[in-house]
Amino acid sequence: MQLTMPELTAKVTNAMVSPSSPQSAKIAExxxxxxxxxxxTPGSFLGTVESLTDQYRVSRSVIRxxxxxxxxxxxxxGRPKVGISVAQGDIASILQKVLIPQMSQQKGWMEIARFRVVIEIGxxxxxxENIQPDLLNRLQEIVFxxxxxLKNQKLEPEFLLQEFAKKDMLFHEILLTAADQNLISQFHQVVVNYFQQGIQHFPPPTDLFVEHHQQIxxxxxxxxxILAVERMTRHLQPVLTMISSLREH
Structure with missing residues (x-):
């Protein structure tokens, strides 16, 4: 069952709160x-600082x-003298704020890498089912x-890796756009932005990458x-292998 925006935000915040959290974190929960x-729904009035202070029986500083x-x-x-309301739903913004601290640790980066694999294969x-001819043609162009x-032997290895990675990310971004599911696309865009920070872990691009894209x-x-899932799984296997090797160190 797809979560509503309020349900998603609640789950995100609950995940950030532990029994040892300060009182303000428990009130946020x-x-x-x-x-x-x-x-x-977005725009629903929650109350003023004063009314929330009375409702939750805590100090104004805790509510603030x-x-x-x-x-x-x-x-x-919220606005002064107006009160606090539910914000307009912005899944990407919330994910960014949650993922930023995750990216500061290698373990967090690996979790995001696994997240990407699950989204793309699924x-x-x-x-x-939903891809349109123009997007399918664009995927074929990127493969080319x-x-x-890879045929251009004049390119510096570092430049080649960067340019190849850009096209790789574009290939996968178009795939998720083609799924015609806005929620999936938003999740993927945020995840890929942070996943790119681990580009130094990637092996040099080879013809095998291109072959996998063509097979997809x-x-x-x-x-x-079924074949598409199988080929995407094979294509992303190196990502899982890379994660496993990092966990062992």
Whole structure:
């Protein structure tokens, strides 16, 4: 079942709160639980600092700190003398704020890498079902462009890696766009932005990368979702292998 925006924000915030969290964090969690339970939509009024102070029986400073945390996550918005309301849903913004601290550690980067694999493999049936001819043609063009990059022996290895990686990310971005699921596309865009920070772990690009992309395109052209999933899984296997090797160090 697809989560609503209030439900998603509640889950995100709950994941950040532990039993040892300060009082303001627990109040932030309670506010998110209210948003979820009452299924409040963007713009719904939550109250003033004064009314929330009475409702949760804590000090004004605790409420201000809790609201500040939720505002920073993009969950609520507020104006002086007006009060606090549920913010307009922006999944990408919330994900960015949650993922930024994750990226400061290698373990967090590996989790995001795994996240990317799950999204891309799981979306292939939707890509096969919904892709439009113009996007399919663009995928084929990228395969050709990557092949031409590898043939150019005048390119410096570092430049080649950067340019090849840009086209690789574009290839996968188009795939998720073709799935015609806005939520999936937003998740993927945020994940890929941070995943790129680990480019130094990637091996030099080879013809095998291009071959895998061509095989994925061919499976989509054949309208074969099972084959598309199989080929995407094979293509992303090096990512899982890389993660495993990093975990061992």
């Amino acid at each position: 309670q506010i998110c639980n209210r948003i979820q339970k009452e299924k409040l 700190e809790a609201v500040g945390t939720l505002r920073g996550l993009g969950i609520v918005t 979306s292939m049936p939707l890509v096969v 462009e990557q092949s031409e990059l 395109v061919d499976a989509i052209k054949a309208r074969d979702p």
